[in-house]
Amino acid sequence: MSIKIFDTLSAKMTDFIPLKENEVKMYVCGVTVYDECHLGHARAAICFDVIRKYLEFKGNKVTMIVNFTDVDDKIINRAKLEKVDALEISRRYIDKYFVDMDALKIERATVYPKATEHIDHIIKFIEALIERGFAYVVDGEVYFEVSKFAEYGKLSKRNFEDMLAGARIAVDERLKNPHDFCLWKAAKPGEISWKSPWAEGRPGWHIECSAMSGHYLGDTFDIHGGGLDLIFPHHENEIAQSEAKTGKTFAKYWLHNGLVNINSEKMSKSLGNFFTISALLEKFSPFVIRYFILSNHYRSPINFTVEKIQELEKALGSLTRFMKRMKQFASGVPAAGREGVKSEILAEADAFEAKFNEFMENDFNTAGAIGSMFQCFSVFNQAFAGEFPEKAKSAAYVYGVFMRYAELLAIADEDFIMAENVQQGANVDGLADELIKVLIKVRSTLKGEKNYKMADFVRDEIKAAGVVLEDTKEGTKFHIERK
RNA sequence: GGCGGCAUAGCCAAGUGGCUAAGGCAGAGGACUGCAAAUCCUUCAUCCUCGGUUCAACUCCGAGUGCCGCCUCCA
Numbered sequence: 239m240s241i242k243i244f245d246t247l248s249a250k251m252t253d254f255i256p257l258k259e260n261e262v263k264m265y266v267c268g269v270t271v272y273d274e275c276h277l278g279h280a281r282a283a284i285c286f287d288v289i290r291k292y293l294e295f296k297g298n299k300v301t302m303i304v305n306f307t308d309v310d311d312k313i314i315n316r317a318k319l320e321k322v323d324a325l326e327i328s329r330r331y332i333d334k335y336f337v338d339m340d341a342l343k344i345e346r347a348t349v350y351p352k353a354t355e356h357i358d359h360i361i362k363f364i365e366a367l368i369e370r371g372f373a374y375v376v377d378g379e380v381y382f383e384v385s386k387f388a389e390y391g392k393l394s395k396r397n398f399e400d401m402l403a404g405a406r407i408a409v410d411e412r413l414k415n416p417h418d419f420c421l422w423k424a425a426k427p428g429e430i431s432w433k434s435p436w437a438e439g440r441p442g443w444h445i446e447c448s449a450m451s452g453h454y455l456g457d458t459f460d461i462h463g464g465g466l467d468l469i470f471p472h473h474e475n476e477i478a479q480s481e482a483k484t485g486k487t488f489a490k491y492w493l494h495n496g497l498v499n500i501n502s503e504k505m506s507k508s509l510g511n512f513f514t515i516s517a518l519l520e521k522f523s524p525f526v527i528r529y530f531i532l533s534n535h536y537r538s539p540i541n542f543t544v545e546k547i548q549e550l551e552k553a554l555g556s557l558t559r560f561m562k563r564m565k566q567f568a569s570g571v572p573a574a575g576r577e578g579v580k581s582e583i584l585a586e587a588d589a590f591e592a593k594f595n596e597f598m599e600n601d602f603n604t605a606g607a608i609g610s611m612f613q614c615f616s617v618f619n620q621a622f623a624g625e626f627p628e629k630a631k632s633a634a635y636v637y638g639v640f641m642r643y644a645e646l647l648a649i650a651d652e653d654f655i656m657a658e659n660v661q662q663g664a665n666v667d668g669l670a671d672e673l674i675k676v677l678i679k680v681r682s683t684l685k686g687e688k689n690y691k692m693a694d695f696v697r698d699e700i701k702a703a704g705v706v707l708e709d710t711k712e713g714t715k716f717h718i719e720r721k
Numbered sequence: 722g723g724c725g726g727c728a729u730a731g732c733c734a735a736g737u738g739g740c741u742a743a744g745g746c747a748g749a750g751g752a753c754u755g756c757a758a759a760u761c762c763u764u765c766a767u768c769c770u771c772g773g774u775u776c777a778a779c780u781c782c783g784a785g786u787g788c789c790g791c792c793u794c795c796a
Contacts, residue, residue: 249725266796267796268796269795269796270794270795275796276796277796278795278796279796280796281796282796283796285796310794311794312794312795394724394725394791394792395724395725396723396724396791396792397723397724443794464796465795465796466726466790466791466796467790467791467794467795467796468795468796469725469791470724470791470792471792471793472795494796495796496726496790497790497795497796498796499789499790502788502789504789504790506795507794507795533733533734533735533744533745534733534734534735535734535735537726538726538727538734539726539727539789539790541733545732545733545746546732546733546746548746549732549733549745549746549747550733550745550746552745552746553744553745553746554745556745556760559759559760563760593743597735597736597743600736603735603736605734605735605743605744606734606735606736606743606744607735608735608744608745609734609735609736609743609744609745610735610743610744611744612743612744612745613743613744616744616761616762619760619761619762620761620762623761623762685755688755690755690756693755693756694755694756694757697756697757697758698757701758706758706759707757707758708757708758708759709754709757709758709759710758710759710760715759717759
């Protein structure tokens with residue numbers, strides 16, 4: 239079965255056919271490293287991480303390039319503010335980027351190129367554009383002449399002639415067209431800069447992605463991705479630059495993930511309503527964060543609220559508990575092949591896999607795919623209710639199948655599944671732990687004496703303090719309730 | 722003003738021209754329990770409005786209403 243994807247450029251659902259069979263080259267816009275990454279960056283990273291993993295799962299060799307824009311106005315401003323070197327700022331946030339993304343179980347891209355390490359390529363690229371008549375020099379700066387590229391606006395579906403009035407664009411009198419954009423920017427005194435055939439300066443935003451994608455993936459590659467907000471102007475300009483230079487199609491498919499809202503408001507720094515990844519990781523498991531992101535279709539807007547993610551935390555818990563149960567039923571039987579697995583269970587597992595893949599093949603519908611996991615585990619819960627000869631092998635098989643997909647989406651791993659208390663975010667220090675155990679002992683004694691009134695009193699009182707008791711076959715357990 | 726998107730149960734969220742409209746949370750009932758909790762089982766919608774196309778639409782088209790995004794830096 240082939241994969242269908244929604245391509246922003248054609249605005250249609252299309253069959254995904256890579257340029258070279260079983261090989262996929264993709265470029266995803268990373269971040270401008272002037273600050274910590276937030277939930278929006280996490281969403282883009284998670285979405286494309288899953289897309290990449292699924293393409294690999296389907297037997298493709300994937301080359302994935304994720305760039306760092308490590309020189310630009312915001313970085314320079316931040317450097318001025320802190321009175322440090324611009325590259326120190328970008329280095330700091332690149333390091334932080336990897337800390338955050340590793341924590342979120344993002345598989346590393348093939349290469350993470352940096353703009354500052356490709357200045358030569360960028361300059362050559364700009365020279366080629368000037369030679370071909372697509373760019374012009376003004377006061378040592380270079381601009382791309384939008385009107386020379388006939389297809390300008392094809393990605394964002396804009397008609398720039400009608401928009402020429404451009405009420406909200408501050409018109410720079412030096413430009414031939416208000417929409418012309420900067421390829422090379424002259425440095426002000428003291429700013430980080432590189433030598434060039436024009437003024438000393440730095441690349442404009444957009445050009446680094448054209449130069450680096452071409453360098454690593456060639457003139458034409460399969461997938462170009464990024465957030466919806468990059469369609470205009472960033473990706474529009476990338477197309478203009480690259481196609482003007484090469485005369486070839488830039489990227490075959492354009493994929494864009496939807497944005498994140500917080501409490502139904504756009505997440506933005508000016509509103510102050512953004513969550514950094516590290517702040518979220520303090521309260522939630524990375525698996526829960528991924529589950530939250532993946533439980534919406536990647537192109538839809540997604541609204542973040544604490545209540546919602548807590549709800550999903552519970553839901554994910556029931557999935558992991560199911561998997562834990564399977565693991566326990568398997569009781570050490572290695573997940574061998576299909577042999578010795580009860581036929582009805584095998585059929586059910588096959589049906590699940592087919593459904594899961596059907597969703598994923600349809601524009602990476604992770605929400606539907608996850609839904610199929612839940613639908614299916616309920617069926618398995620019933621199938622495994624009684625005892626039957628093939629139980630252990632069957633459970634091992636089912637566990638293996640679920641684990642394959644849980645790992646594909648990275649919404650759980652074995653440690654997470656087998657953990658005692660799936661609920662996290664509240665650690666109990668040694669003394670509190672001991673005291674709770676004393677209270678449990680007291681209550682057990684009371685229960686032994688059938689003094690249920692006092693036993694319940696103990697339970698209710700410590701529950702009020704946030705400690706919830708559960709009587710199980712293995713004795714009384716407790717967990718801490720999140721406040 | 723220009724362009725684009727969305728509107729499915731109390732909430733969140735998939736989906737399809739015609740089979741029972743996934744799944745989660747909450748709610749209800751049941752099993753289990755000394756009682757709980759946890760767990761398991763069962764149950765809970767006709768798809769914003771009005772037209773049109775069609776043998777058949779929630780799904781396609783048009784209009785309307787309501788949200789939202791982009792058009793300036795942004796994943």
